[in-house]
Amino acid sequence: MNIKQPITSDDDVITLGPIPKSALDKHALFSLYEQSLRQYVEPTFGWDEDFQRERFNASYLDRDFISIYVGSLAVGYVSLKDEVERVHLSLLLLQPEYCGRGIGQRVMHMLMARVSASGRPLTLSCFLCNQGAIRFYKKLGLSVVSEDEHFVNYRIPAIR
Known part of the structure; x- marks a missing residue:
């Protein structure tokens, strides 16, 4: 199954x-x-513009990006790392004017269903200081599998 084939709600x-x-x-x-x-990022690691650009370009490869469309309008994107043992959601970002409209929740449901159908778990991490994201993932029913000094990690098992 190709995780990155188009999905429509x-x-x-x-x-x-x-x-x-x-x-x-x-x-x-x-x-x-x-x-x-x-x-x-800034309170956690500090924000160095050059370092962040280099890290972004090295960590988020062109092939990993997927656009989020509402109708024909691109309103954000996700970055998915399609690995053998899992699919890792690296980013889920929406244009600010589209936040709080339920789009992210619907995107997550679409991704969880697609990844689960592949027989692999979906994993993701978020900054420990990002309380909004933590509430979002909790509302989705995700359970924390681990925490470290900076991140909360989630794993959504495949439903077989």
């Missing part, structure tokens, strides 16, 4: 699909990354 409103190479704009992706995560 039951009501045909939200679609997850690959970003065409011609439309992949790493500067715009990094900008949303910074806008969304700087407030958590």
Whole structure:
């Protein structure tokens, strides 16, 4: 099963699909990354612009990005690492004006169903200081599998 094949919500409103190479704009992706995560990265590790750009480009490969569409409008993206033993959700970012509308919750349900059907678990981590994300994942019913000094880690098992 190809995890990154397009997925459309039951009501045909939200679609997850690959970003065409011609439309992949790493500067715009990094900008949303910074806008969304700087407030958590900075107090945890400090924010060094050059280091963060280099880390972003090295850690989040073009092939891992999937756009989140509402209708035909791209409103965010996810980065999925499709590994042999698991699928790791590295990023789920929405444009600020689309946050709080239930889009992230629906995206997570779509991803959890697709990954579960592959027979592998879905894993993800979030900053310990990102209480909004922690509440979001708790509302989704996710259980914490581990914590360290900076991160909370989740594992959603495949349903067989």
